[in-house]
Amino acid sequence: MGARLRLSAAWAPITVVVALTLSACQSMPAHDRSLYRALGEREGIAELTETLLLTVAGDKRIAGDFRRVDIDRLHRMLTDYICVIADGPCEYTGDSMLNAHRGQQISSADFNALVEDLVLSMEEHGLPTATQNRLLARLARDRRAIVDAPAPPSPELRQLILGDLPLSRYSAPRDVRGL
Amino acid sequence: MNSVSNRYRYYPAWAFALLLTVATIAQANGSRLWATGGVTNVNGTAGGGITTWAVLNGYASDSESTLNLSTSTARVDDFNLQTLSVGFNWANRLAVTVAHNRLDVKPLAIDIRQQTVGLKLRLAGEALYDRFGQYSVGMQYTHNADFGVPALLGAVDNHGVDFYFAASKVFLAAIANRNVIVNATARATRANQLGLLGFGSANDNSYELVGEFGAGLFLNRRWLIGAEYREKPDKLDSVTEDDWKTLYLVYVPSRALAFTLAYVDLGRVAGFDDQTGYFLSLQTGF
Numbered sequence: 412m413g414a415r416l417r418l419s420a421a422w423a424p425i426t427v428v429v430a431l432t433l434s435a436c437q438s439m440p441a442h443d444r445s446l447y448r449a450l451g452e453r454e455g456i457a458e459l460t461e462t463l464l465l466t467v468a469g470d471k472r473i474a475g476d477f478r479r480v481d482i483d484r485l486h487r488m489l490t491d492y493i494c495v496i497a498d499g500p501c502e503y504t505g506d507s508m509l510n511a512h513r514g515q516q517i518s519s520a521d522f523n524a525l526v527e528d529l530v531l532s533m534e535e536h537g538l539p540t541a542t543q544n545r546l547l548a549r550l551a552r553d554r555r556a557i558v559d560a561p562a563p564p565s566p567e568l569r570q571l572i573l574g575d576l577p578l579s580r581y582s583a584p585r586d587v588r589g590l
Numbered sequence: 591m592n593s594v595s596n597r598y599r600y601y602p603a604w605a606f607a608l609l610l611t612v613a614t615i616a617q618a619n620g621s622r623l624w625a626t627g628g629v630t631n632v633n634g635t636a637g638g639g640i641t642t643w644a645v646l647n648g649y650a651s652d653s654e655s656t657l658n659l660s661t662s663t664a665r666v667d668d669f670n671l672q673t674l675s676v677g678f679n680w681a682n683r684l685a686v687t688v689a690h691n692r693l694d695v696k697p698l699a700i701d702i703r704q705q706t707v708g709l710k711l712r713l714a715g716e717a718l719y720d721r722f723g724q725y726s727v728g729m730q731y732t733h734n735a736d737f738g739v740p741a742l743l744g745a746v747d748n749h750g751v752d753f754y755f756a757a758s759k760v761f762l763a764a765i766a767n768r769n770v771i772v773n774a775t776a777r778a779t780r781a782n783q784l785g786l787l788g789f790g791s792a793n794d795n796s797y798e799l800v801g802e803f804g805a806g807l808f809l810n811r812r813w814l815i816g817a818e819y820r821e822k823p824d825k826l827d828s829v830t831e832d833d834w835k836t837l838y839l840v841y842v843p844s845r846a847l848a849f850t851l852a853y854v855d856l857g858r859v860a861g862f863d864d865q866t867g868y869f870l871s872l873q874t875g876f
């Protein structure tokens with residue numbers, strides 16, 4: 412049975428070109444503060460993350476993951492983090508996305524649930540679709556680090572490799588950090 | 591081939607009503623972002639109205655499973671195509687779908703029915719979050735239950751299997767900061783008009799590779815507009831089969847419900863020219 416190729420010469424390249432153009436747009440760095448401003452600057456972001464944490468607390472799917480977390484710190488860290496990725500004038504002093512979520516066994520479903528809660532929170536704050544999408548596009552890049560982030564190395568291994576070098580607070584045992 | 595009885599003819603109407611009722615009671619499952627599961631196409635699998643996408647039906651993610659019910663009607667000048675389908679999505683990895691099509695050939699007052707069982711396997715990627723999108727392979731077994739007219743037109747088989755490879759990618763904040771979905775599918779098929787006119791022909795019975803392309807723009811998380819193009823194999827000597835095109839609008843009020851309205855242009859179908867009209871579908875999931 413000889414397959415007769417009829418994939419139209421025009422459509423396939425068009426699709427590829429559209430796709431590549433879109434991914435180029437997506438990775439274009441934004442040098443302005445427009446997203447930061449659209450989010451209502453640090454104050455607006457802090458209000459948004461507060462709504463987000465309250466929404467998460469009421470979300471049966473993932474609320475349990477945050478049960479014994481220092482919520483004040485998380486609120487501050489999350490606010491600074493979003494401020495920074497929105498090109499705002501903040502400093503993020505927390506752990507990397509990988510370290511912050513190590514060993515938590517966050518599934519795609521958990522991640523999706525959090526994104527959904529974020530979208531609902533943004534809607535509650537009346538942020539327009541464009542602003543929502545721009546923030547989501549930047550957060551989406553972190554998914555790789557967060558979903559199924561591997562567990563931190565054991566204390567023995569860390570001692571062996573790093574000696575007494577202080578690492579992020581994630582080098583502390585979970586019970587010390589209040590988890 | 592049956593002559594169309596009126597009682598039977600209007601099942602889309604009560605199917606719509608039933609699914610609406612189910613949707614209002616249903617507790618939607620799954621966590622993937624709204625509208626990113628596509629809708630149910632005429633083959634019963636996730637896509638636009640006529641094309642197949644790499645996404646799996648419903649909103650199941652890695653640790654979830656979902657069930658979808660869908661009904662649609664396509665009305666063009668000389669035909670109505672009614673579709674009822676059910677789809678199960680296991681952990682956003684494997685989707686099993688069953689679809690029933692009924693084509694009413696209005697000028698001849700006959701109908702042609704067929705059933706399709708489909709499998710779609712997500713090979714790699716996630717349409718929304720992976721830079722290079724999502725890739726799936728699938729197969730569809732279709733059995734034509736009213737082979738009289740297809741045989742007269744020169745089709746050789748009343749059943750056949752399609753194989754396809756599909757790629758989908760959602761670009762966040764891509765055009766005017768709106769999200770965009772792009773799909774491309776390569777399909778190996780011997781089907782004449784989805785199998786409604788049987789499979790293959792005496793002179794041309796080999797598999798043919800055809801493409802399906804589509805793009806959609808999410809106006810917001812509830813509304814998606816787009817266009818699709820589906821190449822058709824055109825194997826019968828007696829009648830010409832043109833490529834299909836649609837312009838569609840999808841409304842997704844919740845994960846439990848999706849409405850699709852489309853303008854369809856099916857070109858020449860079974861000897862009737864210039865078949866244009868509309869496509870309306872309703873999908874519910876839980």
Ligand code: HEM
Nearest residue numbers: 473476477480488489492505506511517521522525550553
């Ligand atoms: C785009 C998505 C996400 C972002 C941007 C994000 C961001 C952050 C940030 C900035 C911190 C603070 C790190 C620190 O205190 O140094 C944090 C901690 C945390 N995140 Fe996420 N996160 C995301 C998704 C998730 C998901 C999906 C879950 C689970 C369902 C999760 C669970 C946690 C928990 C439990 C902590 C506290 C850990 C601790 O204090 O030890 N995060 N996250």
